[in-house]
Amino acid sequence: MYSYEDRLRAVQLYIKxxxxxxxxxxxxxxxxKNALKAxxxxxxxSQALRAGYTRPAKFSQAEKERAVEHCLEHGRCxxxxxxxxxxxxxxxxxxxxxxxxxxxxxxVGRSQELALEAKQSAVIALCTRPASAQAVADQVGVSRGxxxxxxxxxxxxxxxxxxxxxxxxxxxxxRADLEQQLETLRxxxxxxxxxxxxxxxxxxxxxxxxxxxxxxxxxREKTLLVDALRSSYSVTExxxxxxxxxxxxxxxxxxxxxxxxxxSVRQAMTDIFERNYGCYGYRRLHASLSDQCVRISExxxxxxxxxxxxxxxxxxxxxxxxxxxEISPAPDNVLNRDFSAGAPNEKWLTDITEFQIPAGKVYLxxxxxxxxxxxxxxxxxxxxxxxxxxxxxxAAIEKVAASGERPVVHSDRGGHYxxxxxxxxxxxxxxxxxMSRKGCSPDNAACEGFFGRLKTxxxxxxxxxxxxxxxxxAALDAYIRWYNEARIKGSxxxxxxxxxxxxxxxxx
Numbered sequence: 115m116y117s118y119e120d121r122l123r124a125v126q127l128y129i130k131x132x133x134x135x136x137x138x139x140x141x142x143x144x145x146x147k148n149a150l151k152a153x154x155x156x157x158x159x160s161q162a163l164r165a166g167y168t169r170p171a172k173f174s175q176a177e178k179e180r181a182v183e184h185c186l187e188h189g190r191c192x193x194x195x196x197x198x199x200x201x202x203x204x205x206x207x208x209x210x211x212x213x214x215x216x217x218x219x220x221x222v223g224r225s226q227e228l229a230l231e232a233k234q235s236a237v238i239a240l241c242t243r244p245a246s247a248q249a250v251a252d253q254v255g256v257s258r259g260x261x262x263x264x265x266x267x268x269x270x271x272x273x274x275x276x277x278x279x280x281x282x283x284x285x286x287x288x289r290a291d292l293e294q295q296l297e298t299l300r301x302x303x304x305x306x307x308x309x310x311x312x313x314x315x316x317x318x319x320x321x322x323x324x325x326x327x328x329x330x331x332x333x334r335e336k337t338l339l340v341d342a343l344r345s346s347y348s349v350t351e352x353x354x355x356x357x358x359x360x361x362x363x364x365x366x367x368x369x370x371x372x373x374x375x376x377x378s379v380r381q382a383m384t385d386i387f388e389r390n391y392g393c394y395g396y397r398r399l400h401a402s403l404s405d406q407c408v409r410i411s412e413x414x415x416x417x418x419x420x421x422x423x424x425x426x427x428x429x430x431x432x433x434x435x436x437x438x439x440e441i442s443p444a445p446d447n448v449l450n451r452d453f454s455a456g457a458p459n460e461k462w463l464t465d466i467t468e469f470q471i472p473a474g475k476v477y478l479x480x481x482x483x484x485x486x487x488x489x490x491x492x493x494x495x496x497x498x499x500x501x502x503x504x505x506x507x508x509a510a511i512e513k514v515a516a517s518g519e520r521p522v523v524h525s526d527r528g529g530h531y532x533x534x535x536x537x538x539x540x541x542x543x544x545x546x547x548x549m550s551r552k553g554c555s556p557d558n559a560a561c562e563g564f565f566g567r568l569k570t571x572x573x574x575x576x577x578x579x580x581x582x583x584x585x586x587x588a589a590l591d592a593y594i595r596w597y598n599e600a601r602i603k604g605s606x607x608x609x610x611x612x613x614x615x616x617x618x619x620x621x622x
Contacts, residue, residue: 116144116145116149118163120144121145121153122157122163123142124142124144124145124153125150125154125157125163127141128150128154133154135147135150135151138150139205140205141208141209141212142209143202143203143205143207143208144206144209172202173201173202173206177201178210178214179214181195181199181201181202181207181210182207182210182211182214182215184199185207185211186215189230189299189302190211191302192207193309194302195207230299231296231300231303233267233268234268234295234296234299236250236254236256236261236264237261237264237265237268237269237292238289238292238293238296239253239254240261240265241265241288241289241292242288242289247261247262305355308347308352308355311343311346311347312339312355312356315342315343316331316335319338319339319342320335320338320339331356333358333362333363334366334369334370336356336358336363337358337362337363337366337367337370338370339352339356340352340353340356340358340363341367341370349363376410376414376418379403379408379410379418380418380421380422382403382408383403383415383418383419383422383424384422384424386399387399387419387424390402390596390600390601391427391571391572391575391593391596392424392426392427392571392575393426393427393567393570393571393572393575394426395426396412396415396416396419397412397604398602398608399415399419400412402602402608403415404608405608427574444532444549445548445549446549447524447548447549447551447557448524448546448547448548449522449524451556451557451559453484453559453560454484455483455484456485458483458485458486458488458615458620459483459513459514459519459521460519460521460522461483461484461485461521461522461524462481462482462483462484462490462523462524463481463482463484463524463525463558463560463561464479464480464482464503464506464507464524464525464531464561465479465480465525465526465558465561465565466478466502466503466528466530467568468498469569469573471578471581471583471586472578472579472581473578473583473586474496475496476495476496476583476586477494477495477496477497477502478492478493478494478568478590479492479493479494479502479503479506479530480492480564480594481506481507481510482561482564483611484560486603486606486611486614486615487564487603487611488611488612488615489564489594489597489598490509490513491506491507491509491510491513492506492509492591492594493505493506493509494587494590496583498530500533500536503531503536504536504539507523507536507539508539511539511543511545514543515543520543520544520545520546521545521546522546522547522548523540523545523546523547523548524548524549524550524558524561525547525548525549525550525558526550526555526558527549527550527551531547531549568593568594568597571593572589572593598610598612599611599612
């Protein structure tokens with residue numbers, strides 16, 4: 115808690131500065147924004163503040179004067195004083211300087227380091243000159259008055275007699291003192307530059323914010339900073355600045371030089387990812403690596419994918435609708451959203467999806483087996499007409515004609531599945547029709563899911579600007595063949611539909 119005098123001083127300064135909170139706090143070094151607002155409200159209501167705050171000052175008057183004196187003696191550099199004495203903070207020391215020496219509170223900034231060094235050299239030349247002061251001023255390139263003004267700024271108006279030049283008097287001791295002061299200033303400048311370079315390099319290499327505290331940095335991060343700045347500073351300086359033990363530095367430096375033990379795994383992951391349309395997530399990548407006898411955990415796969423920027427394509431859905439109204443009686447929804455099947459060719463799903471590329475539109479009509487998701491047959495064309503769906507149905511019927519199987523064919527209420535050609539083929543093959551409810555895509559969710567995976571993995575992830583219709587149809591056909599024969603699925607024990615049927619002894 116602050117004393118009554120501290121609170122009153124803060125409120126009066128706040129009023130004097132036109133109620134600018136930030137400026138008031140910067141000048142005083144205290145309090146917080148909310149505390150200052152509360153003090154002002156109390157003062158505004160009663161034109162006084164409540165007594166009873168007996169909090170002693172954190173620093174005594176002697177400590178305050180000692181800090182200010184040290185700051186003035188060392189070129190008014192706040193950073194040097196704080197490091198040497200261990201107190202106070204920057205804003206508080208600035209406030210003490212304003213309070214005790216308002217006429218001498220100009221703090222030397224880093225941008226003035228070279229100018230200060232030049233002034234020091236000019237003052238040394240003035241105090242040790244063999245000729246007139248005007249000759250020294252002409253050599254430096256300033257007026258004689260400016261030269262003496264610099265001398266008063268650095269040595270003060272009450273400089274001791276030993277610092278004042280006397281004709282014929284020895285100047286060796288004066289020169290030695292000035293050179294010692296100059297060397298001290300140069301060391302301070304170098305240390306400040308080192309501190310700035312460390313913060314800048316931490317921002318570049320480690321993506322840390324400027325002004326980050328160095329204590330939370332790990333030893334490995336500090337080692338990276340030391341290696342990055344070794345060309346400009348000695349290792350000893352850098353280790354001291356970063357508070358890094360020498361043994362820790364050389365340990366982590368040796369660790370950084372060790373070859374990446376996952377180098378071959380990274381290459382294998384990239385090959386699998388690119389070979390499979392860039393659609394595998396970490397689970398399927400982990401399963402593919404296991405097939406290649408690479409034994410690492412899924413967490414490592416996830417981390418390596420993030421480092422290698424292997425990001426699976428995301429969904430960007432756009433649906434095509436073929437509903438033409440109730441042009442004929444619709445059969446019942448036999449499946450009723452039960453898309454599980456105990457054997458192949460029990461339940462088939464079909465629908466039409468659209469691909470819009472710069473060269474034109476392409477339509478796909480597949481037949482999906484609920485048993486393992488295999489595409490039983492498919493047709494691709496540029497028009498969603500009866501020929502598209504009838505061709506696909508004919509190819510599917512051929513696959514079950516010899517076995518005598520009669521699967522349920524489930525579709526939406528599109529007009530393609532109510533035209534005479536479709537109905538005649540279904541009746542001739544003695545297949546069972548099933549239809550979703552009107553406008554209810556979840557009733558055919560398994561087929562919609564296939565379209566979503568296809569577009570996410572093959573369509574949205576690529577640029578089709580310079581692709582012709584024929585090339586796109588060939589690419590789409592190749593994807594479906596890959597989907598059946600090579601694309602692994604977690605629900606099938608990380609095997610493709612063809613591999614799953616082969617393992618069960620079923621002809622694909």
